[in-house]
Amino acid sequence: MAESNELIDKLREFGVRITPQRAIILEVIEDLTGHLTAEEIFAEVQKINAYISLATVYRTLDLLKSMGLISEANLGSATTYYAVRDHGTHHHAVCRVCHKTIELPHELFEPIADALRTKANFKADVNHLVVFGWCESCAPQTECGENHLRNN
Amino acid sequence: MAESNELIDKLREFGVRITPQRAIILEVIEDLTGHLTAEEIFAEVQKINAYISLATVYRTLDLLKSMGLISEANLGSATTYYAVRDHGTHHHAVCRVCHKTIELPHELFEPIADALRTKANFKADVNHLVVFGWCESCAPQTECGENHLRNN
DNA sequence: TTATCTGCAAACGATTTGCGGCAGC
DNA sequence: GCTGCCGCAAATCGTTTGCAGATAA
Numbered sequence: 075m076a077e078s079n080e081l082i083d084k085l086r087e088f089g090v091r092i093t094p095q096r097a098i099i100l101e102v103i104e105d106l107t108g109h110l111t112a113e114e115i116f117a118e119v120q121k122i123n124a125y126i127s128l129a130t131v132y133r134t135l136d137l138l139k140s141m142g143l144i145s146e147a148n149l150g151s152a153t154t155y156y157a158v159r160d161h162g163t164h165h166h167a168v169c170r171v172c173h174k175t176i177e178l179p180h181e182l183f184e185p186i187a188d189a190l191r192t193k194a195n196f197k198a199d200v201n202h203l204v205v206f207g208w209c210e211s212c213a214p215q216t217e218c219g220e221n222h223l224r225n226n
Numbered sequence: 227m228a229e230s231n232e233l234i235d236k237l238r239e240f241g242v243r244i245t246p247q248r249a250i251i252l253e254v255i256e257d258l259t260g261h262l263t264a265e266e267i268f269a270e271v272q273k274i275n276a277y278i279s280l281a282t283v284y285r286t287l288d289l290l291k292s293m294g295l296i297s298e299a300n301l302g303s304a305t306t307y308y309a310v311r312d313h314g315t316h317h318h319a320v321c322r323v324c325h326k327t328i329e330l331p332h333e334l335f336e337p338i339a340d341a342l343r344t345k346a347n348f349k350a351d352v353n354h355l356v357v358f359g360w361c362e363s364c365a366p367q368t369e370c371g372e373n374h375l376r377n378n
Numbered sequence: 379t380t381a382t383c384t385g386c387a388a389a390c391g392a393t394t395t396g397c398g399g400c401a402g403c
Numbered sequence: 404g405c406t407g408c409c410g411c412a413a414a415t416c417g418t419t420t421g422c423a424g425a426t427a428a
Contacts, residue, residue: 113392125410136394147358154392178346185334194330196321196328197361199357207350242383243383243428263417282385285383306417
């Protein structure tokens, strides 16, 4: 397997060990386009080597997270989604009802990121923002969020 | 106990039963100022009546959620936070490292909500937005999100 | 009366952890 | 060879659910 992708170089910089497991996980993660859950990454990894455990996937994701190489997002459900940080900026509008997600242009968020940086001294993770709400087909007819009782 | 707060009236409109348990939970929820977890609401409820179960709290929160009376937010951790919808608009910047949350002025988000409404036909839940990032004291010195290895 | 609600305890899904053995460096 | 890493299985945490009895309407 290619032992020299971008992420692996970053790991070297951090001085952590490059194990075959990590190499495979990194390979998978670098190829992923959208947002994947740990389980999805695990499934992908297992196609390459079935003897890698889910715990290792979680530990590697934690590692990458603490190095800032990937970002995570809670898109409303219990599950956490992961994405490589420099695979472009992707923001989301997530529907509270059907969980459909809409990708949003980056420019929308620049004023907010600026304001946060200058006024609150807060470095927004502009690679991964989430806005909850209601999509076109799930939007209630009445005042926003007033009549959702049907889905019980 | 006061059987006539705002939320109870709303429940009546929806035709669901007003049980003592619900009355107590609603009372607690109406008084809460910030964001509470189900457990915190449960603890508060137990001070009034120790025989109300956590499951009932969750079921009531679900009910209120589906009626749009409360909103929920995942502030990065596994836990879900709840807030009454018309206790003003409160947005958050949440630090990925220390989980400190900063309250944000509403005006910042109006352009985004507008753009979402007009361009994507998406009704943003402007009562409860979350931006992840790094706060002043946890911000890495290097490029955003580059050097976080210490907290392992 | 009767459909809805409750408490209990067990189930659940995602994630974490303790531990003995293994293997990069 | 030392230290950090792995796989396994059990533990944890927040949340949901099945069921049988209770109760608001």
